[in-house]
Amino acid sequence: MTIMSAREFNxxxxxxxxxxxxxxxxxxxxxxxxxxxxxxxxxxxxxxRGIDLVERLSMDDDLDIEFEPVRIELQAPEL
Structure with missing residues (x-):
């Protein structure tokens, strides 16, 4: 992706x-x-084409991203 200022564009x-x-x-x-x-x-x-949200958010298969979700424990406060 290229970024340019409005001045550069003009x-x-x-x-x-x-x-x-x-x-x-x-x-x-x-x-x-x-x-x-x-x-x-x-x-x-x-x-x-009206691409749906899933297709817009999907990533290329050739990308290798490591993701390790962290498990958290939640407790409801006592009243």
Missing amino acids: RDVSAAKRAAGDAPVVITDRGEPAFVLLSIEEYRRIGE
């Missing part, structure tokens, strides 16, 4: 378009994310 729109061909481009306004520039293919993939 100065070089072509660079933003090239970067959006590879991954979404976040455009910031006063240092805060304000807009996202996507290729039409990416927009269609996430928007027009």
Whole structure:
């Protein structure tokens, strides 16, 4: 993902378009994310098909993330 300021975007729109061909481009306004520039293919993939929440949150199978949940014991307070 590429991040560029609104000033950088206005100065070089072509660079933003090239970067959006590879991954979404976040455009910031006063240092805060304000807009996202996507290729039409990416927009269609996430928007027009109506991808469900599970698919949006799913991760690529080639990612190897270790996760060890911690078991906690909770007790209700006595009244």
